[in-house]
Amino acid sequence: MSKAESRKSEKRGRITDAAVAVFAERGFHAARVSDIARRAGVADGTIYLYFKNKEDLLLSIFEDQMDLLRSGLDETLQGIEDPRERIRRFATYHFRMVREHRNVAEVLQVELRLSTKFIKDYRPQRLWDYLGVFAQCVREGQEQGLIRPEVVPFSTMWAFFGALDQIGMQWVLARNKDKFNLDQAALDVAEIFIRGMAVDPPTS
Amino acid sequence: MSKAESRKSEKRGRITDAAVAVFAERGFHAARVSDIARRAGVADGTIYLYFKNKEDLLLSIFEDQMDLLRSGLDETLQGIEDPRERIRRFATYHFRMVREHRNVAEVLQVELRLSTKFIKDYRPQRLWDYLGVFAQCVREGQEQGLIRPEVVPFSTMWAFFGALDQIGMQWVLARNKDKFNLDQAALDVAEIFIRGMAVDPPTS
């Protein structure tokens, strides 16, 4: 990477970090672009060299994080063969990331949902990539005779995501985050889906 | 109900209906209060005699609809004793309402989520009431020895809602709504949760 390119990447990163902090702190709408610029140590206009507009900045944060999330997931699942165990670890990993990156979680769980573009127009390819790992587990489980063949991977994937996401949102919104045991919730949700998709045990 | 009260209710209803139509058509943000007023056949200021502000109007639609949803649910579940069957009918009923009231679903699934108040500040008592029916099914299932005692009704309730809600949102956002089989999805989700929460079968 050339010196110029490196400086460029570094500047983009500074802006992204500043935006996460400011969005988490004041909310997307209340966050002023000039606040983000000041915190990033750049001029207002510079932000527009890297992002189309304020909303694009929010969406870019989402994409960057989904990429990170996805690659971390791959690492976490590496070497785990049993699809059921993979699903368990998926849920655990997901909530661990939520808990360990509060600011980012706040932005993605809450602020992102206030964006018309995200809700209505944007087709989140990165999210599909991430959730696709779950759908793949289902397919493999079916091939291995562990999961009922009538389970539809696509809609179940959304159901699983909805379940994780809603619990994640309740945690983020909760005043007292310690009452929530996210690790336990992760295992509980995973267990329900694993058991719920499982083939009937042989009735002897 | 006095004539005055009846007239009053009637005007409130006209405003609510107009708001649902305009919100569904143009989105919450793009919808102008004056548009709603014109469609309802009242003056702009009149809306503020019935609602605190534009967002309150949105939230009121949510509450009104949740009340309707809740009472319809009670009716639907009347006489159904088996908690597992109740859960199945809950899911089926939920998606039937989504499908049969597109405009309302559009507003509640999409526009409502763009509201800061709803996402961050509002504690949706009505939603809790609605979902509480599910939690109650879980508790009854546990009492009847049908559901594993370690299942936590509260978090499972949110997981269940998240699953239904996410599928509902995907349907609302889908360009081609016919590709989605909501009835089937309802049964599938219900089945996963019922099986997932069920006690282990006795190993003979």
Place this chain on the structure above:
Amino acid sequence: MSKAESRKSEKRGRITDAAVAVFAERGFHAARVSDIARRAGVADGTIYLYFKNKEDLLLSIFEDQMDLLRSGLDETLQGIEDPRERIRRFATYHFRMVREHRNVAEVLQVELRLSTKFIKDYRPQRLWDYLGVFAQCVREGQEQGLIRPEVVPFSTMWAFFGALDQIGMQWVLARNKDKFNLDQAALDVAEIFIRGMAVDPPTS
């Protein structure tokens, strides 16, 4: 006129007057809408109840003034039969108005020309009405055998206007307005056009 309508007209007039003053003082571009509002004693938003935008406000001043100019012209020419004398008085009247309404002249001669809409898009009907009086003089002069039949009223009208307008602009832009003798210039221009359009004298 009802009380409400009268109040309304009065407010529009206050805004127009304030705008002329501020435009003349600071120029169209430098003039802030809020300056105009403050001077008119209304809120910023009120201006937009009467005018579509800042440029529309400028164009409206032009139209209002052209109406005034036109009706004043009619009065001035009343009873004057000789088309040549009418042209002379037209020029004199035009420059008298310029001199007596410096602020308005400044706005119309200078600021108006900085408006893209006025220059490129706007079809100034009011200006045509005003200049049409000149064209009509030409036609009458031709009917009476005073003006050469080959003179084209339409293009000559623009030439006449261009001549008046350019001299008016030089006067407005002049640092020392006293060096200019507008009355004399009026008679000179009129004389050139009258003589220039006149039929050849009979060569005895």
Place this chain on the structure above:
Amino acid sequence: MSKAESRKSEKRGRITDAAVAVFAERGFHAARVSDIARRAGVADGTIYLYFKNKEDLLLSIFEDQMDLLRSGLDETLQGIEDPRERIRRFATYHFRMVREHRNVAEVLQVELRLSTKFIKDYRPQRLWDYLGVFAQCVREGQEQGLIRPEVVPFSTMWAFFGALDQIGMQWVLARNKDKFNLDQAALDVAEIFIRGMAVDPPTS
């Protein structure tokens, strides 16, 4: 001219040409300096090595063109002795240039007038030089006893320019430029001024 100077001039010319094209195409305000730079094949910053700023670029186009116009005029009038004929040819020449250089005319007639500097601050020496030719004709005509001594060359010069300019502008703005007969208009305007300034014929 050294090679370096020639290269320099060539680059300046490329920028000027690009600017005329872009100004004519998108208008002065909408034209971005970077558009002009791209079209000229130079970097944005390079433009500022040759011109003080965007407006200076516009004014430079005006000056360059006026120089060309002026020298072309001298050539055209060469050998024409009769001041009246010189005036006729002036008008004809002026409109011929307008018609044959549409882009330039568009920029000078329309875009230039949207420039605050041009309208208010700039003292167009080059325009005076050009128009001075007309004033000189008047003076010569007076010396030769062809033009009335009371005609004021200075103000008549502006009137003449205003007449030409206004007709030129109407032509540039006209949707259908073929309906306009610029050559005829040139002769008509010239004729009016020549006759209008002429001494009275001797009454026998």
Place this chain on the structure above:
DNA sequence: AATGAATGAGTATTCATTCAT
């Protein structure tokens, strides 16, 4: 209860210009 004219807060974004390389 109903009206609707008046209010006024609030900020993203562009792009001409600079200057370090």
Place this chain on the structure above:
DNA sequence: AATGAATGAATACTCATTCAT
């Protein structure tokens, strides 16, 4: 001479809400 990444000033306009009638 040439580049082009970075700068930062500057404000019109909308529309939810109010309140005098």
